[in-house]
Amino acid sequence: MDIVMLGHSEAGKTTYVSLMYKEMQKRWGVGGFRLRARGRGDGDILLANAKAISGGRYPDASTQRSVYGFVLQHRRSDVFDFSWRDYRGGALRAMSDDRQARELRADLASAAAIVVFSDARRLLTDRAAAAEVKILISNVHRALDARGDLPTPLVIAITKCDLVDYRDDQTRKALQVPFLPIIEAARSTGNVQGAIVPLICGPRPKNVKAPILFALAHAISGRAEQLRNEISRHEAAARQADSLNTFGRWVSDKWNGRKTQGEIAREHRVAALREQAALRPLLDPAEQLKKLLTGLDYF
Amino acid sequence: MHAVIPEITVTMLGHSKSGKTTFMIGMYNMLLSGLTDYMLYATDADQDLELIAQWEKLCESSELPKATTEVPQYYNFVFTRGLKRLLKIDWMDYRGGTLLDETSGADAKRDAVELHARLTRSDCIYAVLDGGLLGDFLASRNPADLMKLRASRMSSLIHRTLDQRPVGRPLPSFVVLITKADLIAKRTGKPAPDVMPEAVKAVQRLLTPVFDPQVTTLICPVRIGRISEEDYDRYEIAPQWVEKPFIFSLYNYLTEQIADDQQLIGRLADRDAEAAAQLSKLRGSFLGAFRAGKDRELAGAADAAKRAYGEKQTALRTNQNEAERLAAELDDVPIVRHGKLSF
Numbered sequence: 148m149d150i151v152m153l154g155h156s157e158a159g160k161t162t163y164v165s166l167m168y169k170e171m172q173k174r175w176g177v178g179g180f181r182l183r184a185r186g187r188g189d190g191d192i193l194l195a196n197a198k199a200i201s202g203g204r205y206p207d208a209s210t211q212r213s214v215y216g217f218v219l220q221h222r223r224s225d226v227f228d229f230s231w232r233d234y235r236g237g238a239l240r241a242m243s244d245d246r247q248a249r250e251l252r253a254d255l256a257s258a259a260a261i262v263v264f265s266d267a268r269r270l271l272t273d274r275a276a277a278a279e280v281k282i283l284i285s286n287v288h289r290a291l292d293a294r295g296d297l298p299t300p301l302v303i304a305i306t307k308c309d310l311v312d313y314r315d316d317q318t319r320k321a322l323q324v325p326f327l328p329i330i331e332a333a334r335s336t337g338n339v340q341g342a343i344v345p346l347i348c349g350p351r352p353k354n355v356k357a358p359i360l361f362a363l364a365h366a367i368s369g370r371a372e373q374l375r376n377e378i379s380r381h382e383a384a385a386r387q388a389d390s391l392n393t394f395g396r397w398v399s400d401k402w403n404g405r406k407t408q409g410e411i412a413r414e415h416r417v418a419a420l421r422e423q424a425a426l427r428p429l430l431d432p433a434e435q436l437k438k439l440l441t442g443l444d445y446f
Numbered sequence: 447m448h449a450v451i452p453e454i455t456v457t458m459l460g461h462s463k464s465g466k467t468t469f470m471i472g473m474y475n476m477l478l479s480g481l482t483d484y485m486l487y488a489t490d491a492d493q494d495l496e497l498i499a500q501w502e503k504l505c506e507s508s509e510l511p512k513a514t515t516e517v518p519q520y521y522n523f524v525f526t527r528g529l530k531r532l533l534k535i536d537w538m539d540y541r542g543g544t545l546l547d548e549t550s551g552a553d554a555k556r557d558a559v560e561l562h563a564r565l566t567r568s569d570c571i572y573a574v575l576d577g578g579l580l581g582d583f584l585a586s587r588n589p590a591d592l593m594k595l596r597a598s599r600m601s602s603l604i605h606r607t608l609d610q611r612p613v614g615r616p617l618p619s620f621v622v623l624i625t626k627a628d629l630i631a632k633r634t635g636k637p638a639p640d641v642m643p644e645a646v647k648a649v650q651r652l653l654t655p656v657f658d659p660q661v662t663t664l665i666c667p668v669r670i671g672r673i674s675e676e677d678y679d680r681y682e683i684a685p686q687w688v689e690k691p692f693i694f695s696l697y698n699y700l701t702e703q704i705a706d707d708q709q710l711i712g713r714l715a716d717r718d719a720e721a722a723a724q725l726s727k728l729r730g731s732f733l734g735a736f737r738a739g740k741d742r743e744l745a746g747a748a749d750a751a752k753r754a755y756g757e758k759q760t761a762l763r764t765n766q767n768e769a770e771r772l773a774a775e776l777d778d779v780p781i782v783r784h785g786k787l788s789f
Binding site: 240242243248252274275278281282284285286288289291292327328329331332333334335336339 | 475478479480483485487489491492494495498502506524526527528529530531
């Protein structure tokens with residue numbers, strides 16, 4: 148499962164993933180959840196970045212596409228594998244002859260969750276930020292359309308909120324206005340779960356765990372829902388095959404070298420059991436993750 | 447994953463500097479950001495970036511888009527309400543001089559030939575009239591000003607398109623797009639509500655074929671804002687009604703679809719009743735109990751007929767609800783139906 152980070156240059160994507168990883172390394176985790184980096188080197192780099200950030204030194208803007216492989220752990224057991232994809236901000240404005248731009252667009256179309264980053268101070272003070280948001284919205288729209296009815300979590304992470312007065316109502320509204328088209332569009336569907344998260348990613352970080360937990364909670368629920376649908380489909384197909392499993396049909400199938408309805412029913416039952424085995428470990432973590440999502444601005 | 451949605455081919459007709467490309471860019475950017483509930487995106491991400499960049503140039507530095515080159519630009523747009531897909535649009539942008547170019551012989555220009563071929567298969571044709579020139583005519587009433595609109599070539603192309611429409615292919619709907627519509631009031635010195643009926647009468651004189659009783663036409667004044675240096679001291683981007691043409695195109699498509707579906711539902715209802723009757727007859731007969739295979743076959747056919755009828759009913763209701771919603775958005779624009787104008 149892929150989570151794609153989307154945002155223009157210096158919106159804070161790379162800073163975020165470092166602080167997020169550090170937050171999820173706490174001894175007892177966050178509500179019992181921790182992250183493990185699949186590549187050992189990745190974890191070390193992210194923690195080193197997080198240490199530098201706590202000293203006021205920020206990582207350089209990404210020049211390369213980075214794919215971090217993580218494992219979500221719950222009470223020290225591995226629960227869920229996912230990839231977290233970071234791109235250089237310029238990839239959003241690049242044409243498709245740019246490799247990262249192509250990769251970003253392809254990854255977005257198959258992303259199980261999308262986290263959009265936007266710099267609060269630029270949103271309020273820089274007219275060019277409005278055009279950037281339009282590009283973000285257009286990409287998100289295209290990605291959500293490609294996913295059709297599949298449940299998709301969407302987080303709008305407003306970064307650098309320590310540089311603006313986020314507690315002021317007017318400021319909060321002004322920061323949301325550029326995203327209203329996609330917020331309203333998401334509200335009108337049943338399959339996009341959204342949240343707006345104000346972030347501070349500096350020496351005193353705030354709300355850092357919210358985007359990752361929201362994305363994972365809903366992505367895992369979405370995956371569980373897909374598995375439930377698959378199980379129902381297999382069980383219905385097995386029942387259908389059972390109803391057609393007459394002696395006459397068995398003879399005809401054997402004579403013609405086809406699979407019998409009994410064999411088909413068995414295959415579907417095996418597939419249903421396999422999906423149930425994949426579903427079981429997700430159920431409790433999905434519920435527990437949702438309990439951690441308090442005080443969020445949902446849409 | 448996706449329900450099937452209608453796809454239409456839209457072709458714009460209009461002379462150089464009439465505002466075709468500016469309209470398209472303004473329309474795209476306004477709908478990209480959402481207008482009422484409606485949104486739009488280009489399926490090609492590169493084109494999306496270019497359209498946004500051109501709009502930003504227009505907004506920041508009043509730089510109008512460059513005239514289209516001899517290579518026509520094709521776009522595929524998806525029109526949505528929120529995230530619900532409503533319509534796919536195949537759109538062509540071409541240089542204004544194409545209208546006057548030869549389409550045969552040694553001097554035939556490629557884009558002119560393509561344009562003419564495309565008109566015969568278009569579902570909707572947008573005929574663009576320059577509102578500034580229209581305003582000049584309405585102010586002066588001088589026939590020479592009317593000639594500047596150069597509508598006769600468009601009119602004859604439309605007439606030929608209707609005449610040469612392949613048999614069995616429905617006639618296209620039309621949008622008469624009056625660009626720079628703010629200049630009509632500006633140049634006549636009259637308030638817009640007073641001068642617009644005169645503008646519509648002028649359109650009827652200029653483009654008689656779109657008032658043909660067999661076609662449906664939207665007359666749509668649009669503006670991007672106060673961008674004419676000649677007319678305004680202050681530059682301002684304030685688009686108006688740029689979304690109406692697409693809403694009309696979809697509405698027109700749906701009303702035709704609804705009429706077709708209502709006929710089809712009648713036939714499906716008959717088929718459903720016939721299948722049920724055959725099954726009932728078999729089961730009521732003496733030998734019915736011994737013909738399990740035939741019973742299953744007829745039961746399957748009856749189920750399929752019932753399902754098809756039910757699905758079509760659902761699709762019809764969905765289209766009717768959507769058409770109602772769209773009709774409400776078109777309440778305030780003039781539409782010509784059966785040769786008569788209505789608001």
